Amino acid sequence: MFLSDMLNKKLNLPKPAEALPGRANPIPTASNHFVSKRPLKGPYPDGLEKAMFGLGCFWGAERLFWQVEGVWVTAVGYAGGVSPNPTYQETCTGLTGHAEVVLVVYDPKIVSYAQLLKLFWESHDPTQGMRQGNDVGTTYRSTIYTFGDAQYQAAIASRDAYEASLRGAGRSKITTEIAPAPEFYFAEEDHQQYLAKNPYGYCNLQGTGVTCAIPAAASA
Numbered sequence: 001m002f003l004s005d006m007l008n009k010k011l012n013l014p015k016p017a018e019a020l021p022g023r024a025n026p027i028p029t030a031s032n033h034f035v036s037k038r039p040l041k042g043p044y045p046d047g048l049e050k051a052m053f054g055l056g057c058f059w060g061a062e063r064l065f066w067q068v069e070g071v072w073v074t075a076v077g078y079a080g081g082v083s084p085n086p087t088y089q090e091t092c093t094g095l096t097g098h099a100e101v102v103l104v105v106y107d108p109k110i111v112s113y114a115q116l117l118k119l120f121w122e123s124h125d126p127t128q129g130m131r132q133g134n135d136v137g138t139t140y141r142s143t144i145y146t147f148g149d150a151q152y153q154a155a156i157a158s159r160d161a162y163e164a165s166l167r168g169a170g171r172s173k174i175t176t177e178i179a180p181a182p183e184f185y186f187a188e189e190d191h192q193q194y195l196a197k198n199p200y201g202y203c204n205l206q207g208t209g210v211t212c213a214i215p216a217a218a219s220a
Contacts, residue, residue, distance in 0.1 A: 044073070049106060057100060057132070062193065063203075070106050077185050079098060094139065126176045165213065
């Protein structure tokens with residue numbers, strides 16, 4: 001019964017009354033990106049835009065995006081839950097409701113939001129619900145949190161197009177959560193750019209092998 005109860009907590013988003021209390025103040029994190037040395041929390045140069053994605057364990061997901069030309073800085077953190085300023089250990093219980101996500105600050109003159117969406121879809125399996133491979137729980141759900149209506153509409157259009165491609169390949173329905181960006185809580189310093197500090201560290205990212213053809217409607 002105990003194991004079953006714990007699994008249910010990991011697979012179901014908590015109601016506010018069930019969530020951990022969190023804390024009033026942000027948890028400590030790094031000041032600068034370990035690879036680019038740019039400030040994680042800004043200020044960001046004028047003309048840059050933000051995107052936010054969750055595609056399983058945020059260690060490997062962040063590395064994908066910081067390697068993209070035109071991405072100015074990345075950071076990992078927690079979003080989409082209930083508890084304010086959660087810790088890594090708290091999110092792993094499933095009792096904060098947060099997903100592990102990557103904040104991407106990018107130059108739209110160099111890389112488009114549509115290109116980031118394509119990387120997102122092709123780099124994981126968005127049909128698995130509250131898991132990503134062997135990583136099980138609400139923390140690892142697939143998410144796109146959008147900044148503005150243009151990003152939201154682009155995300156929806158890309159989802160619909162990719163779902164058609166996945167269905168054609170015999171895959172299941174996409175379960176990705178698409179919603180306006182909630183508050184982003186920066187994760188602890190040791191999680192920031194983890195795979196740059198630990199090149200042989202854990203990475204469970206695995207795509208479906210199905211190509212994502214971004215429609216013109218998704219070119220935000």
